[in-house]
Amino acid sequence: MALYPSQEWCDEWKNALNNDPAVAETGKNWGVGFNGNWIFQVEPGSGLEKTAYVYLEAAAGQCTDAQILGDPAAKDPGFLVIGSYSDFKPVVKGEKDFIEGVVKGTFKIKGDMAKIMRNAKFIRAVANSISSFKNEYLGE
């Protein structure tokens, strides 16, 4: 049981991603020839006291790094997703669709939208992998 967000949780996520055939299959073109790395900026609320930055490095269907960043400027992601802790939690729990949240504006996203559209299957697989392991949450 890993606390979201924490380094332990990031390690679990990386492990889940690298053992998920759907991620490997749908992500084989992701990050190839472009920066496919992400920072998820989780805004405070619902038990989270200060902004957390989850960094995910993904290319060719593999996750090579997942970590909590102390300083978001330490990395140069291709995609930045900004949302509140209360909005991220249902996605992590597998209760809400991440892409729907992006499209409806629940999450702000910076990066190449065409890559998101073209690789929706991979992004959905990445989001689904989060709910494949058990988590615990702040404020619950």
Add this chain to the structure above:
Amino acid sequence: MPNIDDFIRPKEWVSDFVSDMGKVLRRWGQERYVPIRQQVDEDWREHKLIKPLMKEVLVDLGINSAFFPAEAGGTDMPEPMALTTVICEELARIDSGLCTACICSVWGLTPMILKPHRNMELCLEFGPKFCGDELYVGCHAMTEPASGADVENMGRLRGKTIQTTATLEGEDWVINGHKIWPTNSGTVGDLYVVVCTTKKGSTDPNDFALVLVPADAEGVSVGNPYQKCGMSADMNTDIWFDHVRVPKRYRLHGPGDDLKYWRRAISIGNIASAAMCVGIMKSVYEIIKKWTTERIIAGKPLKEHSMVADMLSEVAILIESASAWKWCYARDLDHPEISGWDPWDERFVLKTRGLALYANNAVERACSRAMDFMGSYGYAREFDIEKHWRDQKVIGLWMGGKGLKTLENARYWYDLETL
């Protein structure tokens, strides 16, 4: 200084993602399409230039897969009209023919792929083709030579004039008939959504049928492309169905529901048509703004002359009003829980006819007024006003033409009983 992004687009209705997709399409259009836009007009017969560009939009930018369910490989975008509206505006600003070809790839499939009336079996069968790495194009085959727009006049004619038949023989539908003018017919389309009747002359909604027919099915043949006034990127031919057999499961829903959910496609078509008109008008706005600013007459920019300012004002008002109206109806379709409209409501179809008609008239007026003030320069190919002027006309002719749009709008607002 205001620009095309200052015309009405309610920020609370359009997410950043959807707006950003618009920017992606705009950037793509500037880089990839505009440099060869004039050449596309000469490519009407073979589509050598156009098909690779369609692939870039439909496959590489993900438009073909946007509304397919995730299980079928799609993006499963919520609020389909918000994105459709932005796509239509941006692509039509570049070339309304290209916009038509791209958006019609999935238009006929909307009764099959949109929630809550998805046919998941068919989505799973055809989704991988539409959402794959190769170009796979849909075509909505409605219009027929004998009855023209009558097919769409379901409110009064109720399918009575549909001559293309679907006859159930064992486990197959056998399709016979002749369609004319569908977008993406000829050598472009891979899958037709064919409007049929199961009983010629019937007005029973149960006899209205939407049947999928792969373009390579035995018994399908197509004519040569029509050379038109404009919209060269939209290929239109005849299609003949001569005892074409397709599996029984290729009927999208079945008796009653085919017509019911097809109505949603018609409302989508009306709103998308209006969005295309807005896109064209935004391009016109950009052209005339530049022209009337840079051209000096009697010692001052053209736009500083009162008669010209009158024209500029009118064009801006046409854009603003058509844009606002279109967003309202797009919102109504995307949010039935707010609007109270079922997306397939027959009366909503009638209502959206008014929007399409208004936007058709607006874009025709805007192009014409712009040309009036640019004179022969507007008539010259160099400035693209004449292209928009030629291209836009067909938006008023399709989907029943202005006559049907007028009648149905009046039918909605005045409860006409005989028209």
